Amino acid sequence: MEVVVEMKQISKSFKEKKAVDNISFNIQKGSIVAILGPNGAGKTTTLSMMLGMLEPTQGDVKIFGRHPKDIAVREKIGAMLQQVSVIDRLKVREVLELFRSYYPHPMEMEYLINLTGLTPSDLNRYAEKLSGGQKRCLSFALALAGNPDLIFFDEPTVGLDTTARRRFWDSIRQLSNQGKTVVFTTHYLQEADDAADRILLISRGTLVADGTPEEIKARIVKRSLSFLSDQDSPEFRRQLQALPDISECYDKDGRIHVTTDDTDSALAAIFIGRLPVRDVRIDQGRLDEAFEQLTQNQEEAV
Numbered sequence: 001m002e003v004v005v006e007m008k009q010i011s012k013s014f015k016e017k018k019a020v021d022n023i024s025f026n027i028q029k030g031s032i033v034a035i036l037g038p039n040g041a042g043k044t045t046t047l048s049m050m051l052g053m054l055e056p057t058q059g060d061v062k063i064f065g066r067h068p069k070d071i072a073v074r075e076k077i078g079a080m081l082q083q084v085s086v087i088d089r090l091k092v093r094e095v096l097e098l099f100r101s102y103y104p105h106p107m108e109m110e111y112l113i114n115l116t117g118l119t120p121s122d123l124n125r126y127a128e129k130l131s132g133g134q135k136r137c138l139s140f141a142l143a144l145a146g147n148p149d150l151i152f153f154d155e156p157t158v159g160l161d162t163t164a165r166r167r168f169w170d171s172i173r174q175l176s177n178q179g180k181t182v183v184f185t186t187h188y189l190q191e192a193d194d195a196a197d198r199i200l201l202i203s204r205g206t207l208v209a210d211g212t213p214e215e216i217k218a219r220i221v222k223r224s225l226s227f228l229s230d231q232d233s234p235e236f237r238r239q240l241q242a243l244p245d246i247s248e249c250y251d252k253d254g255r256i257h258v259t260t261d262d263t264d265s266a267l268a269a270i271f272i273g274r275l276p277v278r279d280v281r282i283d284q285g286r287l288d289e290a291f292e293q294l295t296q297n298q299e300e301a302v
């Protein structure tokens with residue numbers, strides 16, 4: 001598989017603040033990768049270094065095997081960033097033509113318009129007169145104007161309604177099917193889960209997990225066992241605390257719950273030790289709760 005992005009031991013500090021701390025990953029051609037994390041995690045900083053807009057304090061970024069600022073790289077990448085700025089006094093069609101003219105192999109105008117949700121009537125309007133959502137569509141179109149092989153999006157769906165959001169992700173899938181590589185940042189686990197093949201989970205500047213959405217979910221969602229007991233005693237509670245990989249033991253809704261990363265081993269230990277339990281259930285924690293907890297921890301630490 002062709003590697004298009006190589007991030008090797010990247011750190012970025014702003015004065016005293018370490019925004020990104022020793023992150024390494026590669027991105028393969030044709031993949032859709034979400035950089036997921038709470039506010040201030042370092043997502044935009046990471047993206048900006050891939051785009052060559054920020055130089056790392058340490059480490060090495062390579063895009064298509066070259067420095068991100070290399071002209072050959074610039075012709076093959078597109079980006080849609082958080083702030084939407086449009087050129088005044090130009091109609092949408094003129095702005096698009098202008099951007100297309102910067103590139104050796106621009107995307108066909110008709111395809112570009114279809115893909116990005118701009119309508120024929122939008123094309124004759126002045127860019128500054130578009131609504132917020134329409135400006136996002138224009139921004140998407142400008143990111144694609146050069147027919148890039150690698151496209152970066154910073155929080156792409158902020159401010160889009162449900163229909164526009166769905167259209168955006170459908171278009172991204174189409175681009176990915178053509179072998180284009182997509183990297184986007186998001187706060188939302190749900191969005192990363194729906195849209196990405198792979199999630200890079202960033203927290204406080206470090207890469208805390210890297211895998212498919214399924215792997216990430218399995219990692220952050222805690223499992224627990226719950227059961228009833230007719231012979232509750234301090235000795236029984238001590239035995240529960242000694243189960244493998246137990247992080248918590250509590251009572252809820254008349255049942256005893258133990259949280260563990262390894263439900264199989266905990267179950268085996270319960271049966272081997274003949275602990276006085278019955279009606280054992282394995283519960284999967286809720287994904288949104290787990291992610292919220294991760295986010296809260298981050299916010300508390302900032």
Ligand SMILES: Nc1ncnc2c1ncn2[C@@H]1O[C@H](COP(=O)(O)OP(=O)(O)OP(=O)(O)O)[C@@H](O)[C@H]1O
Nearest residue numbers: 014017018019037038039040041042043044045046
């Ligand atoms: N130019 C800068 N000067 C000083 N500190 C900065 C600068 N840019 C980012 N930071 C700090 O670096 C940290 C990471 O910021 P970054 O914008 O990368 O986070 P993020 O994950 O993209 O957050 P958000 O989701 O809120 O956009 C934050 O603490 C931020 O305040």
